[in-house]
Amino acid sequence: MPGKFTDQIGVVTGASTGIGFAIAQGLIEQGAKRVYITGRSAGTLEAAVAKLGEKAVAVISDVSRQADLDELKSVIMANGDQVDAVFANAGICKKNPVGETSEAAYYTMFDINVKGVFFTVQTLLPLMKNGSSIVLTASICSSNGMEGLSLYNASKAAVRSFARTWANELKGRKIRANVLSPGFTRTPLMDNGLGMSESDIAELRKHVEQITPLGYMAQPEEIASSALFLASDDARYVNGVELMVDGGLSQI
Known part of the structure; x- marks a missing residue:
């Protein structure tokens, strides 16, 4: 049977592992013709x-380098592709206690999480079809004050703001822009970005089980399925929203 993305072209940034990889995998399983990762x-x-x-x-x-984004655009153009869905997913998460944060840490966070998202979309916009979809990966941290993560929290709030503006600004082309905001998810960011040990992660998992209504930490595939929904025709009248995919944590 045909899938929801049959013969479509997708672009997923930050897709080597984790949620981005799961999104790319879902696109292909649902019939995509080609997925750039x-x-x-x-x-x-x-x-x-x-x-x-x-x-x-x-x-x-x-994504923080315009030359790299231009190269991505060139590769897509060389294949003669027009894009149906852009998933601006690439991002980093690192702790930065206030009072102990360097200027370099600030620029690194915002260059990747904010500048990278903005220029990914701007660079690929000429290749996007009218009626196509943009899905931005933010976080439930976009609307809370999780301790020690002020730069990350603020960067994801900026991402959420982009979708509101682009939903309005791109209305002439009927391009939808929505935000996916995951809750606690077991991805390599915990190991590589936050520098958590296996015992740290196990302790966090127990905490998440206690505070999340559904009682467990998500896997990347569970987050990716919601991203795919936002990009699909099933969500054709969904525009400018932030979809919290967190087991109910942000609602209580």
């Missing part, structure tokens, strides 16, 4: 493509 590590990208198969096209790209 990006990441900063050639090794992890190659491993991702080996799992995803021939419909995945890997482009080494740092």
